[in-house]
Amino acid sequence: MSHDHLRPELHVTVEQGICNAPAGVVSDQGSWHVFTQYRPTPQAGARWAHNIRPAGINTAWEMCDDVLAPVGDETDVRAGCALADGLVTRLYFTAVFGDRAEIHSATISDLAASGAQLSDDPGAVDPTVRREGRVVNERDEFTSLRSPWVVPDWRDSTHTNGLLMLCVAGAMSDPRIVLAHAPTDPTAFSIEGAMEFAGDPAIPPGRIVSPKLVRLRDEIDGQPSDVLLLTVENDNEPDISGYVVGTLSATTFHASRPFTRLDFGHDFTRPRATPVDSNSWVPAPREILLLGLLNSVSRGDAAGECLSFRTQGFANPLTLARLTTLEGGRLYSRPSASFVEQIRSSQHAFGLTALPRLHDGDAMEVTIVDATGTPQVVITHTGDSVMIDRSINPLYEHDLPAIAPLQRREDPSLTLLVDGATLEVYADSGAAALASRVESTARLVQAVVTTRGETAEVGEVFQWRPYEEEFIDDASIDAIDDRQFDPSVEASLSPENLR
DSSP states (O other), X not given: OOOGGGSOSSSOOOSSEEEEEEEEEEEETTEEEEEXXXXXXXXXXXXXXXXXXXXXXXXXXXXXXBSBOOOTTOOEEEEEEEEEOSSOEEEEEEEEETTEEEEEEEEESOHHHHHTOOOSSTTOBOTTEEEEEEOBOXXXXXXXXXXEEEESSOOSSSOSSSEEEEEEESOTTSXXXXXXXXXXXXXXXXXXXXXXEESOOOOXXXXXXXXXXXXXXXXXXXXXXXXXXXXXXXXXXXXXXXXXXXXXXXXXXXXXEEEEESOOSSSOEEEEEEESSXXXXXXXXXXXXXXXXXXXXXXXXXXXXXXXXXXXXXEOOBOOOEEEEEETTEEEEEEOTHHHHHHHTSSSOEEEEEEXXXXXXXXXXXXXXXXXXXXXXXXXXXXXXXXXXXXXXXXGTTOOOEEEEOOOOSSOOEEEEEETTEEEEEETTTTEEEEEEOOOXXXXXXXXXXXXXXXXXXXXXXXXXXXXXXXXXXXXXXXXXXXXXXXXXXXXXSHHHHO
């Protein structure tokens, strides 16, 4: 039996191997470059893959040669971040030497040329990548530095320029967030100290990994805030990824909103952010693109047991890049409007937006069925919560439902995308997001919408499926952009209006 239906078309995957984390995202003249940490086999050392989506709304992700792999005494090359400064693209990464880690950098002088590199050798490394060596030295108790995140042009009460680095230091069992600064040279950072919190950030117990920092301007009051993205690990439990809102001053983070989950699905961890329109982090943009790994326990993952790995040799896609804004101190994440046209231009992806009318005790259910007509997963919106239940699928029969709480509103909404074995759900204009893998022995092919409750109404439903040679007018094409999701635009792209 063929299982090629498990590989998504719109989500980034590695060609062969197990993806462990997103490592960096960079735009270049309309093209998007995504770097991922992965292992070619479960036992192999970690390295960086490179995928590119060329400029254009209907383009697909293409695989390129790897950009980083262990050399010399290195055992792993783990995730970090990627920055473009107009001259080069710089990769900051974790070089692992057995039980010791260091933060290094490498450069790509011509990103377009790098994206065109594709050797017949699956282990080939792009020869245009130039390593620069270690960029920050250990100091005092700050040892085994790893997981670098670099923010350019950083300004706060103590800095007027330069680059800010967040990283992790110390033993794996007791990691600490550390800040470093580089006034001018992007390869020479100095440690400033461990991050401390003023106010209660209410971070769940566990090991903090993969810290990220972005500055966003709130859509409600127009004021800038710092947003600290975190993943919390615990042995034998799913990762929890979320954020704390506040202000970073020197090494102290003044928390104004406690830890809040980013995604409530079964499979989301290790979030990364990137600017929407360019590689320039202006002092306080109003929106960012955010993506994560479709996996629940990235470090303790048994990906070799996944159906996709056993049958197709790959595991763990990345989520779609989500358009994310700060509104009243909360992050809202939505798919970009272009995801509709991407579905239409795919071979098998499908999605919908539903605008139900729900009262107390009502619910709308969306059942995803496979090519044999067998239900595989149910998404339920009650007005107070949205839930993904995949336990009807034999591969997940022991899984509990994934539930996101909601504040009841007069205009509930539900948007979902099914792409290969990936499911992404967005509720109430981005108030909640849920990502889950739904592997099955047959292709997922249809979404069936029903209601429960005496007063529940389905309302408007816009569904999208691939087209081959259907006519779409120029006005509809012009209505699609990468910056906002608007159901009124989607109505013009419904199948009825495309015929």
